[in-house]
Amino acid sequence: MTSLERTSSIWHPFTQHGLGEPIPMVESAKGARLNLADGTSMIDAISSWWVTTHGHCHPPIMAAIAEQAQKLDQMIFAGWTHAPAEEVAAGLRTIMPETLTRVFFSDSGSTSVEVALKMALGFWHWRGEARSRIVVMEHSYHGDTIGAMSVGERGVFNQPYDPLLFDVGRIPFPEDETGQNTLDALEALCRMRDTAALIVEPLVLGAGGMLVYSPRVLAAVREICARYGVLFIADEVMTGWGRTGTLLACEQADVVPDILCLSKGLTGGAVPLAVTMASEPIYEAHFSSDRARMFFHSSSYTANPIACAAACANLKLWREEPVRERIAALSAKQAHWLDKLGQVYHFDRPRNLGTIAALDLKSNEADGYMNALAPRLMAFFRERGVLLRPLGNTVYVMPPYCITDEDLAQVWDAIGEAVLSF
Ligand SMILES: *Cc1c(COP(=O)(O)O)cnc(C)c1O
Numbered sequence: 001m002t003s004l005e006r007t008s009s010i011w012h013p014f015t016q017h018g019l020g021e022p023i024p025m026v027e028s029a030k031g032a033r034l035n036l037a038d039g040t041s042m043i044d045a046i047s048s049w050w051v052t053t054h055g056h057c058h059p060p061i062m063a064a065i066a067e068q069a070q071k072l073d074q075m076i077f078a079g080w081t082h083a084p085a086e087e088v089a090a091g092l093r094t095i096m097p098e099t100l101t102r103v104f105f106s107d108s109g110s111t112s113v114e115v116a117l118k119m120a121l122g123f124w125h126w127r128g129e130a131r132s133r134i135v136v137m138e139h140s141y142h143g144d145t146i147g148a149m150s151v152g153e154r155g156v157f158n159q160p161y162d163p164l165l166f167d168v169g170r171i172p173f174p175e176d177e178t179g180q181n182t183l184d185a186l187e188a189l190c191r192m193r194d195t196a197a198l199i200v201e202p203l204v205l206g207a208g209g210m211l212v213y214s215p216r217v218l219a220a221v222r223e224i225c226a227r228y229g230v231l232f233i234a235d236e237v238m239t240g241w242g243r244t245g246t247l248l249a250c251e252q253a254d255v256v257p258d259i260l261c262l263s264k265g266l267t268g269g270a271v272p273l274a275v276t277m278a279s280e281p282i283y284e285a286h287f288s289s290d291r292a293r294m295f296f297h298s299s300s301y302t303a304n305p306i307a308c309a310a311a312c313a314n315l316k317l318w319r320e321e322p323v324r325e326r327i328a329a330l331s332a333k334q335a336h337w338l339d340k341l342g343q344v345y346h347f348d349r350p351r352n353l354g355t356i357a358a359l360d361l362k363s364n365e366a367d368g369y370m371n372a373l374a375p376r377l378m379a380f381f382r383e384r385g386v387l388l389r390p391l392g393n394t395v396y397v398m399p400p401y402c403i404t405d406e407d408l409a410q411v412w413d414a415i416g417e418a419v420l421s422f
Pocket residue numbers: 107108109110111113141142143144201206207235236237238239263264
């Protein structure tokens with residue numbers, strides 16, 4: 001279908017309409033299943049872009065949304081508050097690292113990153129130190145707004161906008177267990193007196209290709225930042241809420257950040273919400289009787305009550321249901337399937353961490369997002385009733401925690417077939 005034939009005027013994200021690929025219509029969802037308008041159903045093996053944790057339309061979350069919608073829909077959050085937001089903040093304080101004492105709300109992962117960067121720069125500004133350099137890891141992804149793109153990997157994704165992106169310090173992705181190159185590069189950048197903060201995706205670089213690195217390297221990275229007083233920002237937008245096997249990926253390295261970004265699974269993936277949690281010194285640097293020193297950031301829907309109610313329901317699930325056990329069980333199954341497939345077929349770099357499993361298909365082209373296998377693979381999986389969205393030649397499975405054994409088997413069978421067919 002050419003763009004002229006399309007009847008919809010919607011311009012979709014990360015979609016090349018010029019290729020005329022089908023855009024299926026989804027009518028409803030339950031658990032790990034999407035029900036399409038044509039009467040078929042599809043297994044959501046990527047948690048609707050990494051957000052759905054407990055499952056689609058999870059009853060307690062839906063009930064919390066419905067109940068809140070009868071009470072208070074939306075209100076200004078500058079200088080006002082409401083019960084659902086207070087409950088989210090209090091709930092986060094009990095479940096997240098103790099030193100992250102302050103909770104700032106926003107609406108998406110990208111904005112939580114923008115907020116984190118502004119907090120870090122504000123911190124140094126109000127402390128009277130001229131520090132503004134942000135250090136980032138090669139292959140990172142932190143969102144698609146200008147600031148978030150600036151701290152992410154540069155390439156085909158952001159080339160037209162490059163003139164607007166700010167300069168950052170870059171450290172290589174840790175290629176081995178020691179990550180010595182990474183640590184050396186970080187130390188050199190931290191020695192520069194104007195380095196303000198490091199932002200990093202702990203343990204897994206998601207959009208960069210599900211690249212996994214060791215907790216030991218993460219711990220060493222954290223230690224170097226601490227030694228030089230450089231703020232450590234953990235972007236757990238994807239890794240948070242159990243994705244990597246623990247509530248936060250940072251836990252596996254025994255690391256606590258100065259600033260923490262959370263979104264995606266914060267509401268169980270039902271509605272958009274994000275928080276940036278900060279340690280007390282960062283809050284204190286902005287605390288004053290001088291109005292010019294306040295944290296100048298807001299958006300219309302900051303801490304939307306209905307979204308907060310969904311987050312409250314998610315926090316309650318984490319407190320009261322065996323979510324961690326479910327994650328452990330799914331993690332074991334993912335590891336099993338990856339191993340089983342590896343015994344039969346040949347592919348590159350099998351890797352898994354928690355509920356995430358990934359492998360690279362052999363390809364004549366360069367690895368990376370633009371590898372031409374991606375759209376062909378997507379169509380291949382769609383025909384087999386599986387929603388997967390490979391990153392170039394990297395196929396990964398990141399299902400909702402409630403996926404059934406039968407559905408998971410269907411996903412991995414389709415991947416096995418793909419390994420043979422491509
Ligand atoms: C998805 C993602 C973001 C951006 O979140 P949005 O809600 O899409 O803006 C930021 N950081 C990481 C690590 C992500 O995976």
